[in-house]
Amino acid sequence: MARVLVVDDEALIAMMLSDLLAEYGHETVGPAHSEGQALDLVASTPIDAAILDVTLGDHDCFAVAEALGQRGIPFAFATGHGAQAMPDAFRERITVSKPFDFEVVRRLIDELVAPQTLP
Known part of the structure; x- marks a missing residue:
């Protein structure tokens, strides 16, 4: 079981992701609804992976x-704006589109929490 940080300012979306994580056998960290809450959790809680909503009210999650x-914690972005709207520093990161396709989210979570192998 992996501990996955969920960051989304929309409570229903955060709850849906939390339910999906539980269904897939993982534990939700949070969810965090703001940048400050998320940073507090990153600093204080063991996390194996994260799913970050890009837009958090009038802030972003960068x-x-x-x-x-x-x-070194793997993460993916969730956005309704598409990967092309990402800053250059994060453009190569995994980005999943909203509204979510549950199968895409399942594969994303599997990829994020897969054991990392060293080259």
Whole structure:
């Protein structure tokens, strides 16, 4: 079972992701509804992977993405704007489109929590 941070400012979407994670045998960390909540969780909670909503009200999640990246925690973005709207620094990261396709989310979670192998 992996511990997956869910960051989304829309409570219903966060709840849906949490339900999917539970269905797939994983534990939800959070969910966090703001950048501040997410950063607190990253600093204080063991996390194996994360799904980050790009737009959090009038903020974005990029500080959270940087914190996760510094800790080597795999993550993916969720957005309704498409990968082309991502800043250059994050354009190569996995991005899943909203509204979610449940099968795509399942594969995404599997990919994020798969054991990492060293080259």
